């Protein structure tokens with residue numbers, strides 16, 4: 001019984017020290033159909049990130065080049081409405097490109113503001129000053145791959161230096177993020193590990209039998 005208990009402990013300890021695995025995903029919206037989108041929609045091929053807007057409407061996928069690169073996501077209209085993204089699991093890094101930084105409707109010093117949350121807690125934020133050329137040629141990012149600071153939601157807005165949203169349509173494209181797959185092995189992996197441990201025990205027992213046999217022969 002003691003040996004069995006120790007084996008279980010060793011298995012748990014081995015899993016506890018294994019670092020979480022992360023998977024990188026980039027959403028370019030090229031496979032996503034154009035047109036207005038419902039709150040909570042996700043891009044084709046990336047169901048692990050769903051989009052909403054602060055006002056509850058105004059999301060649209062379209063080819064707004066050069067404010068996007070091919071298809072991108074816009075948050076209409078020209079108001080303080082902004083983009084909210086929710087991840088199905090925790091994420092430790094994300095970046096996105098933004099356009100429509102239109103000089104018509106922004107001021108020098110206005111910024112692209114990215115806020116990150118874990119549950120209801122603000123984890124951190126980052127911003128990049130708009131170059132105001134109305135072209136998708138800047139990006140904003142947050143986090144560090146494998147850095148351990150995790151979040152599961154973001155807010156993205158065009159804002160003034162005080163962080164208040166300005167009246168401008170956000171367009172985003174090429175959203176990249178690293179999603180924590182899991183720090184705990186999948187059931188199939190558990191089964192393989194258990195089988196592996198059993199095989200090792202069986203191999204050790206067989207070796208002992210073999211050694212004993214040799215000893216008997218020598219005697």
Ligand SMILES: [Ca+2]
Nearest residue numbers: 028069070071
């Ligand atoms: Ca695109």
Ligand SMILES: [Ca+2]
Nearest residue numbers: 079080081168
């Ligand atoms: Ca806006």
Ligand SMILES: [Ca+2]
Nearest residue numbers: 101133135137
């Ligand atoms: Ca720009």
